[in-house]
Amino acid sequence: MQPLSNRAKKLEKKPMTLAERAYLPAIFQGLSITLRHFFSKKATIRYPEETRPFSPVFRGLHVLKRDEQGRERCTACGLCAVACPAEAITMVAGERKKGEEGLYREEKYAVSYEINMLRCIFCGLCEEACPKAAVYLQADKMAPPRFERDEFIYGKDRLVEPVAPDARSQRGIQLTPEQAQALNAKLAQPA
């Protein structure tokens, strides 16, 4: 072949020198490298006693967010289900009845919302698709391994955030605008 570009860099393959032919120098070099590592600091993170810090944008276990008043944000528009390449999200939409304003933020809400964690590939497209900042992939939780396949259908009981604000997932979540405002206000107050 003629050269196709002017950037070719021919790699030289030097013939082995006498020392290299005798095996031993290279062996001792290798041994010295491994011995150096023998005494060096170990890289191991002793999971589960120690945990490795995750990045704040890590795509972990899903959560259905509540707004700052504890109402569910999800409006069952179905965009997340459409966006899901694994077709892992199912939901049934329902109309909010009178007296449920404290429970659901919009007039439509998800009566049932299920994510099949075994199907889910944690690509984050649902989070991106959600127009109501309702579904998020938490940065600090991972879907735990389990014994039975049925246990992986996560319904609303396991997906929706707890009502008490303190018990909600704190770390790493991209705050919804209201939460961000509330947080800023909170931070501003005590000073």
Added chain:
Amino acid sequence: MELPVLGWQALVILVVFGISLLIATYSTYAERVIAAFLQDRVGPDRAGPFGILQPLADAVKLFTKEEFFPAGANRALFVFGPCLAMVTALMASAVIPFGNYLQFGTTIVHLQGIEVNIGMLYVFGVVSLGVYGIMIGGWASNNKFSLLGAIRAASQNISYELAMGMALIAVLMMSGTLSLREITLQQSVPGEWHFWNIVKQPIGFIIFIVCAFAETNRTPFDLPECETELVGGYHTEYSSMKMGLYLFAEYINVFVASAVMSVLYFGGFNFPFQYELRDFLAQSQGAVTAQNIITILGVVAVFIKIFSFIFFFMWVRWTLPRFRYDQLMRLGWTILIPLAIFNILLTGGLILLGVIQ
């Protein structure tokens, strides 16, 4: 006082046997920890404190695992293979002198399983039987990978045994005896300044250690069981403790090889300044106690040497790539054997000239 002597000796034999097993058991642990440390890891640390119960867990698990006989296998030979490997490996440690002697009153106990004047020959004979265990096991498995592993093991052991034996001849030429105890004692004589054999036989030692790696089937010569090529080699079809016996036999072989190397080339239970120390102790404690203390220190010394060699075995294993089959043969036949012959000639010449003795 015939019986007590025999009784003592029986105890020593038992202890040697036990120590061999114990060291083999904990070699598996050592292998894991050393490998881990060489690789920036921490190794097993969840089975007991620092994971020291790891080998026990492995052993118990292997014992309670299902016995399995592959279809078309010769059942008798299939069981016989690992047993043979294990038995021969254990037998070899019988003649290793782990220490000089202890004196209790008039009873003198040699810290050695059995003292035979053909110790070296015995070790060689028994160790080279070990390959039959691998061959039989590999053949009886009725599996192509196992068979390939067995063939590799056989040819490898045969070719490396030659070079190993020739490397030894040079040592024997100097020592004039086959008794391991004699060889050890010759490496340090009171009143004279004697070097360990490693100084007189550096080439021989290198040949010997290379061959020891090949004989024990350790990387870079682990072709009979190399994982990436032959899955598990000769023990592919073995489950439960039969496989455990093979693994065990390998570690006992490593232990024996280390012991033989420390005895032949590194002065066995001798350690520097032992006679000075003995004389110093004799002034306050009396000659007998002083000798006993020196003997015990000698046992410590020999085990330090053995452990260093075991560490070296593992260190090399986790560092080097392995040979290809034909390259390994070429190394054995065209480099090591001529080198060993040259070493014999050189030794002979030097003895003739009186440089070494």
Added chain:
Amino acid sequence: MNDIRVPEIKTVAAPEGIEGAGFFATSLEKVVGIARANSLWPLPFATSCCGIEFMATMGAHYDISRFGSERPSFSPRQADLLMVMGTIAKKMAPIVKQVYEQMAEPRWVLAMGACACSGGIFDSYSVLQGIDRIIPVDVYVPGCPPRPEQVLDGLMRVQDLARNESMRRRNSPEYQALLESYNIK
């Protein structure tokens, strides 16, 4: 939770007064359970992406050897834990089953990653929708691929199983029935 997989098999009820043997048997069982739990040699059946995460689990940062599982047994005879990692296509399914059959008891199966557990995004004509259609699975690890932390979690779940399991599990009629349902002799 999973009473079929880990049946609580009682030994033959000891007559009153002869509890020594029973005590001994249960302690032995416990010891064996703990030993097995700490010496799970995995058979990494890695087909795709999850295999790379398994390498990460073996690597220095996560170090599966801490759990006594760093000796990967590529021969099914010697393995205790079949780790199926990655997509199992229909072409591959008989092989997975064969490997499982070749394993010696006691054996556990860990399905790692969405593909092995359920087919994941590959809901297609060529992909098996979960390996539990051909072999019994003990632990499912979700994720695509799971983080090494999740793999270690899964391994610890298998350890839990091994620790609490009766030595005679594989002789139990429940276990036989389970294998029967998968057509494994």
Added chain:
Amino acid sequence: MADPNEEAAAQSAAVTEEDPNKLTNARVLANLHRMFGEDAFTDVEEPYGLLTATTTRERIHDIIETLQADEEMQLNFLTTMCGIHYPDHEGKELGMIYHLHSLVHNVRLRLKIFFPIADPVVPTLTDIYATANWMEREAYDFFGIIFPGHPNLIRILNVEDMDYHPMRKEYPLEDGTREDKTDLFFGR
């Protein structure tokens, strides 16, 4: 490639400069017409700068063979080939698409052929390109296109006993064994 580096650099510098001999799509097309006649190619277009032409299966083997040997254009690298299925195109439902590449001139050429699904026979390229072997097996596997003269025309990716060619448009993607999809509203 044993040439010294300097010489190589000089040569390729000459190629990269704006020289009049630079092979363009227009020149490739002109050459093609000259070599095989105007009527050999229909539907010539340049989508996204890649010269595309449709020819017939009777001529495809000859064209690719000649192009491989052609010293001027050196279209001697078969980048990829794949089948395609247009169920609506009566009489030319199936197609094969070839991507040729001249590494020296850095020009690509896409050739297409179409033929009826009832007669899915295309001459094999395995005698010209070794790489065509598996690609043709893949096309056979996916679309059921038959390549007479292929040394080993069996399914490559799917199981041997599969009785249809899954990439044809009429076959579904899913095999229907999925149990955990209950969604009737949002699925596709």
Added chain:
Amino acid sequence: MAVNDTLAGTHKIIEEAREQQHNQLIPTVNDFNQELTTLNLGPTHPATHGIFQNILQMDGERIVSGVPTIGYIHRAFEKIAERRPLYQITPLTDRMNYCSSPINNMGWHMTVEKLLGITVPKRAQYMRVIMMELARIVDHLICNSILGVDTGAFTGFLYVFQEREKVYEIYEEVCGARLTTNMGRIGGMERDFTPVALEKLRKWVKEFPAVMREFQSMFDRNRIFMDRTQYVGGITAEKALNYGFTGPNLRAAGVDYDVRVMNPYSSYQDFEFDIPVGTNGDTYDRYLVRNEEIWQSLRIIEQALENLPEGPYHADAPHYYLPPKQAVYQNMEALIYHFKIIMGEIEAPVGEVYHSVEGGNGELGFYLISDGGRTPYRLHFRRPCFIYYQAYSEMVVGQSLSDAIVTLSSMNVIAGELDA
């Protein structure tokens, strides 16, 4: 032509080496008239890593012929892609060459951008280059260290895998996942590099060379390793081209074909780097070429980091690139675009486009035929592994079993890419 002479030269070297090896593995069929053994290598053999089967006819330890079988993890990518909107195909590409997912992601994005006619801003292009070169480095690292594992040296693999872990951390910082990244979006990146990501990146670029040098010093001139790899699994440039080789495997045979230089994409023309080429395409050459490419990639990353332009990290294409979340919450127009994009109702032009990037294993091509619908009409992936693995059985004939395994791992056949 002088070219032919050099070709003949390399050919001769390989032939001689082959002959030499034949002589070394002495007993041949003709000598003893023995029967051949059939050895089934794979699909679960440890050295196949991924899954493919080779049924080898063996004469003792020498391979007489081999028949490869693939498809053990065939997942029907091309069929699935016909059912998915364009943006949902990114997770599929992740799982093709999973050792270097970002390259696949970006390659796919660029294909779609080419179809849609989007110009990506310079900053996004540079960010893509950085991520792609990172991916290339770790891809080559894993290949070369696995080569070490297959020759028996496990430790080097664990040393460089720590570097891979660090790269995972960077990925995680940039996109939120470690391996199957789903990185970037059609029209740019999904988010700008965070300061943490940049800092990690800079730190890694500074620290990596020492590890790499150490890795190389363990293998490069180690005679055991050289003996194992030199003149093993060689292929001539002529044959390699005929087999459709691209990427490091072709460059090892001496052809300096690199998509990054021939058809620069994503601003590769801005960077200074060399194309390493080998001599006779054997395993050692492939090893060397990959190592050198790691250094060149590092050079590119350094340059890109140095000259990382300011500006937006995605194209201004409201029809294709999702509006910012804040706008979706508050702005009706943004919400409509958001819905349209997610529902896959973007107006893709009718047309066909072929775009190729230099993947970890060679020219990774995307041939997209769009009929204007929400999904591709046909999407064909040119998967380099699939194409060059064909040559494997020819490359190992006449060599020993150990060579076959070394050759296999040095070719870096990724099962996901092989079987699609």
